[in-house]
Amino acid sequence: MGNKVAAFSEEQLNEYQACTFLTRKNILRAERLFRQISNDRWPEVVTRECASSFSVxxxxxxxxxxxxxxxxxxxVCQIFSTDGSASLTFDQFLEMFSVFSEHAPRDIKAIYAFRLYDFDSDGYLSEQDLLHTVKHLTLDLLNPDEYSTIVAKVLEEGDVDCDGRISQSEFIHVIxxxxxxxxxxxIRI
Known part of the structure; x- marks a missing residue:
């Protein structure tokens, strides 16, 4: 392939393909994007250690x-970042694109969607989590009564055990x- 240096060995590419829902082409595209956003501080040849520790x-x-x-x-970046900072290593970056790929199973997507909406990370979608979610979706353009109505309707639909919150299993069942x-x-890569 001309003078272009491959960032990954064949073995690394095979490993990434085996543990993600991404194609080889997707992985290489993700690497190019990561290289761009790292302001070219990302090394030409990437080791496993670098991929799991170098973050942007x-x-x-x-x-x-x-x-x-x-x-x-x-x-999105916060839930893939192990420390919640929203900074991502290449491995986390790749995991994000893997979950959002068209090849990721619906149940995996549903688990991550739940995590995305569980703003306080307590394992439940409370009224406050739902309010944050709706505000994000509507770009905070509704009035308080409209938000209350939407949150109440979501709880009515999803809260099967009537405990005032939606568990992960309730969420997955509905979603x-x-x-x-x-x-x-x-997210198309």
């Missing part, structure tokens, strides 16, 4: 075309019935 800050991730229009872009969920929980 959220301020760089925020500029990605693939995330720029997503109202949850910071939250997987939505025909629009999988096509909308997608």
């Amino acid at each position: 800050p959220y301020s760089s991730l925020d500029s990605l075309t693939e995330l720029k229009e997503n109202p949850f872009r910071r939250r 997987l019935k939505s025909p629009d969920f999988v096509p909308n929980f997608h």
Whole structure:
């Protein structure tokens, strides 16, 4: 392939393909994007240690075309960041694109969607979590009564055990019935 140096060995590419829902082409495209947002500080040849430790800050991730229009872009980066800072290593970056790929199973997508909306990370979607979610989705353009109505309706639909909150299993049960969920929980790389 000309003078271009491959960032990964064949073995590394095979490992990434085996543990993600991405194609080889997707992995190489993700690496090029990561290289761009790292301001070329990303090495030409990448070791496993580097891929799991070298991170880029959220301020760089925020500029990605693939995330720029997503109202949850910071939250997306936070849930893939092990420390919640929204800075991502290459491995975390790849995991993000893997979960949002068209090849990721619906149940995996549903688990990550739940995490995305569980703002306080307590394992439940409370009224406050739902309010944050709706505000993100509507770009905070509704009035308080409209928000209350929407949150109440979501709880009515999803809170099967009537405990005032939606558990992960309740969420997955409801969300997987939505025909629009999988096509909308997608980031093309």
